[in-house]
Amino acid sequence: MCFQDPRRLFGRAIQWLLCASVLINMLLLMFVMFHQPDTGLSSLTGHLPINPEQMDKRDLHAIIQEKGPKPHIMTTDEIKRLKDLKDNKEWEEVQQVPTEKPIWSYNKTAADVFRRELDDICNTKEDFIVTKENFPLGSVIQYDAERHSRLNVTDDVWERFPQSSPFAHMKHSRCSVVGNSGLLKNSNCGKEIDAADFVFRCNMAPIDGHHIAEVGSKTNLITANPTIIRDKYKNFRNQTLKENFVKDLSVYGKSYIWMTPFAYKMCTSYTFKAQHVLKEFKSDNEIIFANPVFMGNMNKYWKKHGVKAWRASTGLFLVSAALSMCEEVHLYGFWPWHLDRLGNNLTQHYYDNHPVHKAHKLPDEFQQHQKLHNEGVLHMTTNRCA
Known part of the structure; x- marks a missing residue:
């Protein structure tokens, strides 16, 4: 028998191993090249007849909204709209807004710390x-x-107050606070909002008809601006106007109507008249008066924390109250811009396009809400609901 030199056999084995290693690496490289998800412009435009070179870097940044294996495929109209927004200052501002953490979980420790911080400012309950x-x-x-301005608490004034706060011992597991942004239009958030134990709403916003799917209907507390008594109900100068007011509030069921009679002197008489009308008609709704001490202290707190406005919005006051009264707080419709993240036009509110009061700095408030969301203190929804 003939025996080959073992050293030659070992050398050939090493050569075969090296060749096999090179072949495997080439196959792996080809696999990565042909299977890596494309997050560039081609994956977003898909089959559209558009030359990607015609779009600049800002356009590219704007349309890459969804990351992962299934990016958003833009339509021709969407791409045209984004190009039309190129010099829109509000769109530039929206693009600078960071997205919230995609996976949110309630952080009880952080929430309790924040609640104690608010309670040090004002005993909200x-x-x-x-x-x-x-x-x-x-x-x-x-x-x-x-x-x-000052008001002496006389017998007539004092009799209008409840003995104690109905919120003194309140502690709900989950609360919804509903802003009125146009972002809620066609949002399909109604069921999610109504699933909460307690629902706060702002400024007598409509909840009837097609709005139910967007914002739900459950209402435990809703705010009303005293000037609505002057502007819409004409100071109740006839019986019909009184009936209209009672009817308009009845859609909210048995709920608290939170009004601010002690913000400005003129608000006092409007609010007192509204309270009298509800009692006259034996309404299920109850008007309660915002405490000016609470309002003043919360204004100071939020100014200290970056809300550079002369006065906080109604929504921010409600969020502050909800954080003291509820374990988990979920925000809907808090979006201060007229464009969403994809450049779609939004109305001022989900039900109309009337401008908001310039005294508020809603982008500053949004920034604070988003910060609390990322810390797990509250949850905010800025997209459509499932």
């Missing part, structure tokens, strides 16, 4: 509204916006 306990007979109310 006790002082969210005016009561006979926090404003006894003979005391003086200082208006929170019109700081030079």
Whole structure:
């Protein structure tokens, strides 16, 4: 028998291993090249007859909204709309807004710390509204916006207050706070909003008809601007206007109507008239008065934390209250721009396009909401609901 030199056999084996290794690496490289998800412009435009070279880097940044194996495929109209927005200052601002953390979980520790911080500023559960306990007979109310104005708590005034706050011992597991942004239009968030134990709403926003699918209908507390008594209900100068007011509030079921009689002097008479009408008609709704101490303290707190406005919005006051009264707080419709993240036009509110008060700095408030969302203190929804 003939025996080959073992060293030659070992050398050939090494050569075969090296060749096999090179072949495997080439196959792996080809696999990665042909299977890697494309997050570039071609994956977004898909089969569209458009030359990607015609779009600049800002266009590319704007349309890459979804990451992962299934990116958003833009239509021709969407791409045209984004190119039309190229010099739109508000669109540039929206593009600078970071997205929220995609996976949110409630952080009880962080939420409890934040609640204690708010409670150090104001005992919200006790002082969210005016009561006979926090404003006894003979005391003086200082208006929170019109700081030079005062009101003596006489017998007639004091009798309008509840004995104590119905929120003093409130602790709900989950609350929804509904802003009125146009982002809610066709959002399909109604069921999710109504699933909460307690629902806060703003400014007598409509919840009837097709709006139910967008924002739900459950209401435990809703705010009303006192000037609506002057502007819409003409100071109740006839019986029909009174009936209209009671009917308009009845859609909210048995709920609290939170009004601000002690912001400005003129608001006092409007609010007192509204309270009288509801009692006259034995309405299920109950008007409660915002406590100017709560309002003033919350204004100071949020100014200190970056809301550079003369006055916080109604929505921010409700969010502050909800954080004290509820374990989990979920926000809907808090979006201060007229464009969404894809450049779609939005109305001011989901039900109309009337401008908001310039005293508010809603982008500043949004930034604070988003910060709390990322910390797990509250949850905010800025997309369509499932």
